[in-house]
Amino acid sequence: MHVSLDEWRATVLGLAALAPDRTEEAPLEGALGRRLAEPLTARLPAPDFRMSAMDGFAVSTRELGLGEGDSDACPAHLEVTCDISAGRAAVGNRRPGTAARIMTGGLMSDDLDTVIPVEFTDADPTAAEAPARIALTIPEAEAAKALTPGRHVRKVGEEIPAGDLLARKGDFVTPQIIGIALSVGVTHVKLTRPRKVAIVMTGDELVTDLQAGAGARPGAVLESNGPMLQAACARLGAEASIHHVGDDPAELIALARSIAPRHDLIVTTGGVGSGARDVVKAAFGEGFGDTPGLNCSRFEHLAMRPGGPQGVGRLPVDHAEGGNTTPMVHLPGTPVGAFTAFHLFIAPLLGSPSRPLTLPERNVRREAQPLKTGATVKPAHLAIENGSLIATECEGARLRPFAEANALLILEKDRVRVLSLAGSLRAR
Numbered sequence: 154m155h156v157s158l159d160e161w162r163a164t165v166l167g168l169a170a171l172a173p174d175r176t177e178e179a180p181l182e183g184a185l186g187r188r189l190a191e192p193l194t195a196r197l198p199a200p201d202f203r204m205s206a207m208d209g210f211a212v213s214t215r216e217l218g219l220g221e222g223d224s225d226a227c228p229a230h231l232e233v234t235c236d237i238s239a240g241r242a243a244v245g246n247r248r249p250g251t252a253a254r255i256m257t258g259g260l261m262s263d264d265l266d267t268v269i270p271v272e273f274t275d276a277d278p279t280a281a282e283a284p285a286r287i288a289l290t291i292p293e294a295e296a297a298k299a300l301t302p303g304r305h306v307r308k309v310g311e312e313i314p315a316g317d318l319l320a321r322k323g324d325f326v327t328p329q330i331i332g333i334a335l336s337v338g339v340t341h342v343k344l345t346r347p348r349k350v351a352i353v354m355t356g357d358e359l360v361t362d363l364q365a366g367a368g369a370r371p372g373a374v375l376e377s378n379g380p381m382l383q384a385a386c387a388r389l390g391a392e393a394s395i396h397h398v399g400d401d402p403a404e405l406i407a408l409a410r411s412i413a414p415r416h417d418l419i420v421t422t423g424g425v426g427s428g429a430r431d432v433v434k435a436a437f438g439e440g441f442g443d444t445p446g447l448n449c450s451r452f453e454h455l456a457m458r459p460g461g462p463q464g465v466g467r468l469p470v471d472h473a474e475g476g477n478t479t480p481m482v483h484l485p486g487t488p489v490g491a492f493t494a495f496h497l498f499i500a501p502l503l504g505s506p507s508r509p510l511t512l513p514e515r516n517v518r519r520e521a522q523p524l525k526t527g528a529t530v531k532p533a534h535l536a537i538e539n540g541s542l543i544a545t546e547c548e549g550a551r552l553r554p555f556a557e558a559n560a561l562l563i564l565e566k567d568r569v570r571v572l573s574l575a576g577s578l579r580a581r
């Protein structure tokens with residue numbers, strides 16, 4: 154019986170669990186794409202003083218003798234005795250019963266409670282000096298609201314109260330989190346140190362040099378998994394190094410042992426099939442022929458296509474910071490198998506917020522069929538169409554259709570799920 158995709162996901166999360174995160178305090182600027190090691194809360198309220206939400210004229214409804222909804226008592230003219238700009242000291246001492254010209258973002262002193270937008274007056278909005286007197290031209294429809302206390306005034310903390318939870322532990326820092334946090338006085342945050350991933354490509358046939366690949370050696374294949382998976386790691390805030398070995402198990406074991414102490418996770422690609430030269434299986438499984446393997450990884454053929462052959466284990470090694478094993482995940486060598494398996498099994502280890510979400514069949518456009526017992530995984534494009542989230546399978550063979558994909562479709566007999574590649578589709 155082949156192992157199911159979900160069983161394998163749980164197995165990898167358990168067996169290849171990473172060492173606890175290490176953290177560091179760092180400035181928010183430059184933290185884009187990194188993960189928060191603790192919840193982010195507002196240090197200051199936003200706004201942190203009462204301010205005008207409009208360019209216009211601030212008044213005290215109490216001084217004008219206006220009660221709630223008292224539009225009939227609204228004066229036709231107002232004297233202007235003060236001028237307030239954002240971030241500057243007020244010019245002039247406002248006399249009771251008169252207005253202050255005020256700009257959006259200008260500080261409202263305690264005596265002022267309402268702002269009349271400049272459009273509702275005869276004042277020239279761009280005049281350098283405040284006018285001495287204005288006529289009110291409040292439209293009928295606005296009359297009841299225009300002079301009620303609090304109109305067009307932003308209260309302290311109305312956007313964000315002090316102490317408000319802005320982002321959770323484990324969230325990725327986004328451009329908007331940077332903006333929100335800086336606006337409430339948070340300049341430094343606790344971040345998890347980027348995970349260090351080693352990507353080891355196996356195979357004598359692989360070449361990184363275009364000249365060598367273009368027929369210089371029979372059967373040479375251009376290497377693409379390394380930089381592809383390195384980029385996928387970077388999307389999740391992890392730093393990946395790339396390594397190559399040929400089809401010699403002893404060489405692979407030596408390489409893995411030498412890099413393991415410096416890495417949180419080793420990912421291998423290739424060498425997990427059923428053939429005579431499957432170097433990863435030979436090195437970390439039970440060995441091959443007379444060559445004993447380390448027997449530290451488990452290999453299965455999943456009930457899934459592509460990406461059927463998979464492995465996971467822990468390499469015995471002494472770490473400088475403690476711990477005596479390094480987790481390893483073994484992906485198939487085919488670029489499409491490696492890519493899909495990375496998103497299904499390794500992204501959750503690295504803290505990806507994406508989860509496979511069930512989609513109603515009517516929201517899915519597809520040609521592909523599920524395996525009789527197991528999952529078919531296909532590239533798909535997720536988009537909102539007529540107000541619904543629709544997943545459309547991308548057409549083409551192997552890795553090609555992934556060029557326009559932003560999601561994976563997981564097709565099974567009785568359900569269809571979708572996993573966002575952008576890393577942000579979460580169930581609510």
Ligand SMILES: Nc1nc2c(c(=O)[nH]1)N[C@H]1C(S)=C(S)[C@@H](COP(=O)(O)OP(=O)(O)OC[C@H]3O[C@@H](n4cnc5c(N)ncnc54)[C@H](O)[C@@H]3O)O[C@H]1N2
Pocket residue numbers: 354355356358359374375376377378379422423424425426427428431454459460461462484485486487488490
């Ligand atoms: N008799 C069977 N044969 C195969 C089975 C099976 O069940 N029985 N499964 C097939 C499936 S499915 C897959 S997937 C592959 C798994 O093979 P490996 O993981 O051992 O991968 P390789 O043989 O090393 O490579 C496969 C293919 O991909 C190319 N490749 C490998 N690494 C890279 C790289 N870094 N960049 C670009 N391309 C790469 C490699 O040259 C091969 O063409 O086994 C099937 N066979």
Ligand code: MOO
Pocket residue numbers: 457458459460461462485487489490491
């Ligand atoms: O499992 Mo493989 O070729 O279908 O990636």
